Amino acid sequence: MPEIHPFKRLRTWTLRAAADQGQIIRVSCNLCRITHNYLPDDLEKLSGNLQLDRLLTKFKCDRCGKRDYLQMKLHFPHGSEYGSLKIRRLKDIRTVTVPVWLDDVLR
Ligand SMILES: [Zn+2]
Known part of the structure; x- marks a missing residue:
């Protein structure tokens, strides 16, 4: 069976589907070497039921403030990871x- 390109897989997968499967969204900044794990339910509350290939544009690294080095992966938690x-x-x-200002004249 041919390997499906990860990008194509993310395009057909949504936050709701990931939540239903018990998956974790793992976002890393390759510049700062920081990784955070998110629950798809939480991200859906913020952005709606997005397709996963569009999700990364909603993130910005806390430390460097950049998006350029961010990478997203789906993670299936192992049994031993529950609680840790x-x-x-x-x-x-x-x-x-x-506030939105408009410069006008006195009328
Ligand atoms: Zn960073």
């Missing part, structure tokens, strides 16, 4: 108010 694998959980979603 570090997960970055969604604690809260804050809505920020941003």
Whole structure:
């Protein structure tokens, strides 16, 4: 059976599908050498049920602030990882108010 290219697999796979399969989304910055594990459920609350090939554009590295070195993988947790694998959980979603100014004349 031919090997399916990982990118094609991600394109047909969604956050909901990953959540249903018990998969973890693992995002690494190759510059800072940091990896965080996310639950697909948490990411779906933020961005909706995205296809996984579009998900990485939503991330930015906490440390270097760049997107260029980010890499995403799907991870199937092993039984021994339950209770020990570090997960970055969604604690809260804050809505920020941003002023939009328009320069006008006195009327
Ligand atoms: Zn980084």
